[in-house]
Amino acid sequence: MSIDLARRLAAGEASVDVIKRINESMAAHSSIIKTISSAGEIAKVLSQISDTGKIMERFKVSLPKVDLKLPDPSQRIQASLPRPLDDLPSYIPPTMAATRPDVPDSNLSSASKKATQINTPGDLGQMIRRARETRRLSQQAFADLAGVGRRFISELENGKATLEFDKVLTVLRAAGISMFARDR
Known part of the structure; x- marks a missing residue:
């Protein structure tokens, strides 16, 4: 029934009486609602004040969720958002480190790694594998974090060359340009 109510509200099909009852329920708990500061607290309050909350109690939120609206309004899916990787700070020479106390010394040594020359797709694949394993x-x-398939990562780490990438490397060598990659 709660799902049906939500669908009708979303479609604008709810009767005036239903909307009034929802409004009265929310008004009765307005002091609680004003103190809410997170999505978790919203779910907790809803579970206490409505039948819809009984359904929501079964779901535990561990990662941020996104509801996607599909072409058919009655179908909804829920997907977890990936956790982004942290960037390392850009390299700061030791002489300037004293002026930037917010950057830990351990990050300075890891951010100042030497660049690696990429001569083959395998070189890039090895670098990606090291970063992933680290x-x-x-x-x-x-x-999942990169937004590609696992097979693509596997092929990239194993040095599978695409025709276009090989052509780019050939053009770079012919121009006397070396391509470098570094951990960030």
Whole structure:
């Protein structure tokens, strides 16, 4: 019944009486609602003041969720958002480190790694594998964070060359340009 009510409200099909009852229920708990500061608290309050909340109690939120509206309004899916990787601060010379006390010394040494020359797709694949393993991520977890498939990560780490990438490397060598990549 709660889902049906939500669908009718979303479609604008709710009767005036239903909307009045919802409004009265919310008004009765207005002091609680004013103190809400997070989505978790909203879910908790809803579970206490309505039948809809009884359904919501079964769901525990551990990661941020996104509701996607599909072409058919009656279909909804819920997907977890990936956790983004943290960036390292840009390199700061030791002489300037004293002026930036907010940057820990441990990050200075990791951010100042030497660049690696990329001569083959395998070189890039090895660098990507090292970065993934340093973060202790599986190929699937890394693929999810990157927004690609696990197979793509596997092929990239194993140095599978696409025709276009090989052409780019050939053109760069012919122009006397070296391509470098560095951990950020």
